Amino acid sequence: MDYSYQHTQGQRVLRQRNLLGIAALVLGGAVALLLLISATRNREIVLQPVIRSPLTISSAGVSREYLELVTRDAAILTLTRSPGTLEYWMDSVLQIVSPKAEGRIKADLLRIVNEQRGSSISQFFNIQSMEIDPKNLRSSVSGTLNTVVGQKVVTSERRTFQFDWEYSGLSLKLIGFGMVQPVKKGRIGE
Template identity: 65%
Template sequence: MEISYTHAQSQRVLKQRNLLIVTTVGLSILSAILLLVTATRDREVVLQPVLHSPLSVSSAGVSREYLELITRDVAVLTLDRSPSNLEYWMKSVLEITAPSAQGRVRADLMKIVNEQRGSSIAQFFTIQTMEIDPKNLWSTVTGDLHTIVGNKVIAKDRRTFRFNWQYSGLSLKLVGFGMVTTGKERDQ
């Protein structure tokens, strides 16, 4: 009787072990499939709050709406400056600049900071039109660049500025920006 009881107990333990092995193999296969699906799927991050609707950024590329909103904000950041906010202005522009372009952009910004420091010249930009190219990662803004000395507006010129971008992972970074010069502006 003791032998049959031991045999039945051993059979029950073997069934439990086999069931545990089958469950472990099944869960391992399921984990591998989920890992593969996760690794090959485009990632998205939902950005909130945005003006009129939710906006997402995908690893598949930059959406036109996102590039337009970023261009608008970066145009205001880069083109609105006064002697009292030069350090903040330069730090903010460098924070959104791609690491590969920071040296060149920093040198250009330092020239502006050194020219404008201690003066009473400020400027602000009002956007009139914008052109966006999400495939080639560039955008242009056209508008009025207002120059102020003291508290008097001394100039209001229609200008176009181009912004070049780099997209890596889920991060859009500024590579460079500058004024677009036409033949008429070069002649002056």
């Protein structure tokens, strides 16, 4: 009787050992597969070199912070140009433009390119302040617009530019921009 009891116990231990071995092989294979997948998978890391906090984009609308960052970059892009980079400048501006406004804006940009081609006139813009309206998707930027001929700054004027945006899906696109004409102050009653 002792012999059959020991035999039964031995068989149970063997079954447990075999099941444990199979489970270890399956888990080892799963770990190897996961390591292979993680080693070959593309990774994305969000870099934040110039922003104060993490930035999220939502289909619910544009955040004030995101509109401010995009406006800052758009203002520098659209208002800084030189004769040697006119084609690149125009192509870069058109990349942020909404398809429905592309024809109108491209015509305006082509006019500027044709006027400046072959000249030695450059311009650059220094931002001093911004007003952001995420509800109406409008932003305005005030600063100094400097015009350079050759190596000499010939004008340095305070200007305000307005940018109008369209938000569709998760994409913010430019639909219009231009200089805001200053309001002329006159006497009351005139």
